[in-house]
Amino acid sequence: MLHVIFIIAIAAEAMTAALAAGRRKMDWFGVCVLAAVTALGGGTMRDTLLGHYPLSWVADPTLLLICCGFALLTIALARFMEHLRWPFLLLDALGLVVFTIIGCNVAIEMGESPVIVIVAGMITGIVGGIMRDVLCNDIPLVFSSQLYATISIVTGALYYLGLQLNLMHDLVTVLAVVIGFSLRVLAIRFNWGMPKFIYDKELR
Amino acid sequence: MLHVIFIIAIAAEAMTAALAAGRRKMDWFGVCVLAAVTALGGGTMRDTLLGHYPLSWVADPTLLLICCGFALLTIALARFMEHLRWPFLLLDALGLVVFTIIGCNVAIEMGESPVIVIVAGMITGIVGGIMRDVLCNDIPLVFSSQLYATISIVTGALYYLGLQLNLMHDLVTVLAVVIGFSLRVLAIRFNWGMPKFIYDKELR
Amino acid sequence: MLHVIFIIAIAAEAMTAALAAGRRKMDWFGVCVLAAVTALGGGTMRDTLLGHYPLSWVADPTLLLICCGFALLTIALARFMEHLRWPFLLLDALGLVVFTIIGCNVAIEMGESPVIVIVAGMITGIVGGIMRDVLCNDIPLVFSSQLYATISIVTGALYYLGLQLNLMHDLVTVLAVVIGFSLRVLAIRFNWGMPKFIYDKELR
Numbered sequence: 301m302l303h304v305i306f307i308i309a310i311a312a313e314a315m316t317a318a319l320a321a322g323r324r325k326m327d328w329f330g331v332c333v334l335a336a337v338t339a340l341g342g343g344t345m346r347d348t349l350l351g352h353y354p355l356s357w358v359a360d361p362t363l364l365l366i367c368c369g370f371a372l373l374t375i376a377l378a379r380f381m382e383h384l385r386w387p388f389l390l391l392d393a394l395g396l397v398v399f400t401i402i403g404c405n406v407a408i409e410m411g412e413s414p415v416i417v418i419v420a421g422m423i424t425g426i427v428g429g430i431m432r433d434v435l436c437n438d439i440p441l442v443f444s445s446q447l448y449a450t451i452s453i454v455t456g457a458l459y460y461l462g463l464q465l466n467l468m469h470d471l472v473t474v475l476a477v478v479i480g481f482s483l484r485v486l487a488i489r490f491n492w493g494m495p496k497f498i499y500d501k502e503l504r
Numbered sequence: 505m506l507h508v509i510f511i512i513a514i515a516a517e518a519m520t521a522a523l524a525a526g527r528r529k530m531d532w533f534g535v536c537v538l539a540a541v542t543a544l545g546g547g548t549m550r551d552t553l554l555g556h557y558p559l560s561w562v563a564d565p566t567l568l569l570i571c572c573g574f575a576l577l578t579i580a581l582a583r584f585m586e587h588l589r590w591p592f593l594l595l596d597a598l599g600l601v602v603f604t605i606i607g608c609n610v611a612i613e614m615g616e617s618p619v620i621v622i623v624a625g626m627i628t629g630i631v632g633g634i635m636r637d638v639l640c641n642d643i644p645l646v647f648s649s650q651l652y653a654t655i656s657i658v659t660g661a662l663y664y665l666g667l668q669l670n671l672m673h674d675l676v677t678v679l680a681v682v683i684g685f686s687l688r689v690l691a692i693r694f695n696w697g698m699p700k701f702i703y704d705k706e707l708r
Numbered sequence: 709m710l711h712v713i714f715i716i717a718i719a720a721e722a723m724t725a726a727l728a729a730g731r732r733k734m735d736w737f738g739v740c741v742l743a744a745v746t747a748l749g750g751g752t753m754r755d756t757l758l759g760h761y762p763l764s765w766v767a768d769p770t771l772l773l774i775c776c777g778f779a780l781l782t783i784a785l786a787r788f789m790e791h792l793r794w795p796f797l798l799l800d801a802l803g804l805v806v807f808t809i810i811g812c813n814v815a816i817e818m819g820e821s822p823v824i825v826i827v828a829g830m831i832t833g834i835v836g837g838i839m840r841d842v843l844c845n846d847i848p849l850v851f852s853s854q855l856y857a858t859i860s861i862v863t864g865a866l867y868y869l870g871l872q873l874n875l876m877h878d879l880v881t882v883l884a885v886v887i888g889f890s891l892r893v894l895a896i897r898f899n900w901g902m903p904k905f906i907y908d909k910e911l912r
Contacts, residue, residue: 321647322703329654330647331701344553349752351761353555361619375701385707415769430843435634437643439845443729443738450737497739497783499730503793525851526907533858534851535905548757557759565823579905589911639838641847 302473306402307366309395313339314367316388317432318374319381324436328375334432335371336364341428346403346420350410389488397480400425400452401473404459414460421456422449447487450494455480506677510606511570513599517543518571520592521636522578523585528640532579538636539575540568545632550607550624554614593692601684604629604656605677608663618664625660626653651691654698659684710881714810715774717803721747722775724796725840726782727789732844736783742840743779744772749836754811754828758818797896805888808833808860809881812867822868829864830857855895858902863888 317338321331340357347355357363374381381388403424407417426442426449433440442448455476462472486492521542525535544561551559561567578585607628611621630646630653637644646652659680666676690696725746729739748765755763765771782789789796811832815825834850834857841848850856863884870880894900 318701319703319707322701324643324647325700325702326647327649327698327700329698330644333647333653348552348756349763350766351555351759355553358554358616358620361617361623364619364623378701378703382705382707388707412766413769415772416766419769419772434638434842435644435647437641437845439732439734440738440843443732443734443741443843445735449741494735494737496733496735497726497730497786498733499727499786501790503727503790503796522905523907523911526905528847528851529904529906530851531853531902531904533902534848537851537857552756555759559757562758562820562824565821565827568823568827582905582907586909586911592911638842639848639851641845 302398302401305394305398305477308391309398310339310363310366311370312388312391312395313428314370315374315381316392318371319378320432320436321371322375322378328372331375332368332371334435335374336367337435338428338432339367340364341431342399342424342426343403345427345431346406346423349423350407350412350416350420352406352410390485393481393484393488394477396425396448396452396484397455397477399428400455400480401459401476404456408460408463417460418453418456421459422452425449425452425455444493444496446491446493447483451480451484451487454483506602506605509598509602509681512595513602514543514567514570515574516592516595516599517632518574519578520596522575523582524636524640525575526579526582532576535579536572536575538639539578540571541639542632542636543571544568545635546603546628546630547607547632549631549635550610550627553627554611554616554620554624556610556614594689597685597688597692598681600629600652600656600688601659601681603632604659604684605663605680608660612664612667621664622657622660625663626656629653629656629659648697648700650695650697651687655684655688655691658687710806710809713802713806713885716799717806718747718771718774719778720796720799720803721836722778723782723789724800726779727786728840728844729779730783730786736780739783740776740779742843743782744775745843746836746840747775748772749839750807750832750834751811751836753835753839754814754831757831758815758820758824758828760814760818798893801889801892801896802885804833804856804860804892805863805885807836808863808888809867809884812864816868816871825868826861826864829867830860833857833860833863852901852904854899854901855891859888859892859895862891 314335317335318331321334326334340363343356347353400421404417404421407420412420429442430440458479459472459476462475463469518539521539522535525538530538544567547560551557604625608621608625611624616624633646634644662683663676663680666679722743725743726739729742734742748771751764755761808829812825812829815828820828837850838848866887867880867884870883871877
């Protein structure tokens with residue numbers, strides 16, 4: 301079940317990344333790379349930092365093909381996507397939460413400490429988007445936008461806590477997904493963000 | 505033989521990167537770093553993603569010294585380089601193809617699947633240039649320019665296919681190099697590129 | 709002793725990165741991430757390139773919390789920091805030298821060759837700042853500013869040479885720290901820099 305949502309989330313990430321590539325007038329190859337980096341970059345970064353080999357897409361290259369397939373599909377269907385902002389936002393919210401839980405699971409299986417479990421979940425959830433923004437020559441959106449990483453942290457913390465309390469694994473997963481997803485939707489709808497730190501002086 | 509061309513290609517990559525550094529008015533140290541990152545970054549990324557340690561330049565630090573040496577040579581000879589566009593393009597084309605084949609070989613030796621063999625070749629061929637562009641604060645050229653990554657993919661696919669067909673290793677290597685190199689030269693000469701995906705709407 | 713200075717240096721790097729985040733109007737989360745990436749990114753890159761697992765902050769997540777703590781402290785105290793340029797520059801200089809020596813030690817323990825020992829020290833010393841600049845969408849400062857990486861290289865070379873000469877470990881450490889630190893302070897004070905390579909032609 302988590303795996304099905306994982307694939308849907310990867311497809312959704314690939315499609316929004318493809319649109320971002322289109323805004324930079326990239327060619328079809330660039331669209332595919334940006335899609336794959338965005339969709340798989342978070343898990344890749346987590347596994348590289350934890351020394352968790354082989355990487356998921358190396359073990360299962362179908363993931364790469366899915367990214368490229370949905371990226372090219374986006375090119376073909378671009379004209380119909382203009383009004384799909386909310387569907388994409390919802391899929392992206394689902395992806396954030398599911399990526400987070402999968403990332404936590406990898407760290408738990410490796411026997412990492414609580415902080416690292418939550419950080420591994422967050423890296424899985426947000427680093428793909430950061431790589432996309434760096435490759436598009438933007439300051440990463442996640443550093444200044446509506447609650448996103450915070451929701452990944454909350455989701456990971458709830459999930460880890462639930463497992464520590466010996467609740468049923470499925471129940472914990474569903475609860476974490478529902479709460480994380482709802483928080484993200486509320487954050488978009490009501491434009492919740494972290495306070496910003498604005499500093500415009502040079503040190504003297 | 506492949507090793508000799510590999511060293512020539514590294515030198516050529518280092519030299520073009522040094523010129524890019526000069527366009528950003530970097531100091532001598534920045535020139536050396538950009539040269540080394542560009543020339544060795546593709547292989548480094550491949551090895552890090554595949555968990556293939558030690559990295560080539562860690563095992564053989566001479567590679568780093570070669571990069572720095574040719575970067576500094578470029579500074580010394582910069583005034584004579586203005587008319588060397590074609591020699592550099594040809595060396596870069598050779599480098600792309602040779603880097604690709606070396607990357608494929610690493611993945612084959614590790615027993616990776618066909619898709620990963622080709623992806624490993626492509627990463628070796630193109631990621632150094634992507635890192636150069638990110639450090640120079642540009643959107644990577646490879647995402648929107650003449651056929652480059654595609655040629656790496658074609659070269660890697662031909663090479664892998666040839667080996668699967670049990671052709672002589674040297675013959676396969678020469679064929680892949682010649683075909684890949686010729687395609688790249690044609691792509692530059694006739695300005696062949698992938699179609700671009702241009703999307704200028706925001707989702708609603 | 710080295711460990712105490714290491715923690716101080718991490719705190720100082722986190723605080724200057726927090727101010728850089730504030731100049732980009734990042735939110736509190738972005739400030740924490742930029743602080744952690746800047747303070748821990750050099751060691752992370754070194755360990756990833758050398759295949760030296762687990763990473764320091766994975767083994768000891770307190771380091772992450774220290775970065776976030778000092779980043780948030782910076783937000784709280786930002787109004788008082790305007791005149792602290794020199795204290796921060798001195799702490800940063802100390803950090804550069806200490807990070808370098810710690811990086812050299814990791815490579816020495818892994819039995820790497822002299823060039824790699826010095827490169828490992830330099831990567832530990834400078835890569836955090838490069839990552840900070842890339843995430844802030846700037847060309848890395850270290851490629852064009854006053855002597856910084858060069859001092860890391862000199863410090864690492866002195867340290868390695870001293871150990872090879874079988875001098876007392878503590879003496880070598882103190883000497884390398886004092887010489888590296890002094891050179892950096894002199895470089896800032898007298899605006900010493902590497903010569904720049906300025907190239908404004910396109911190849912033809």
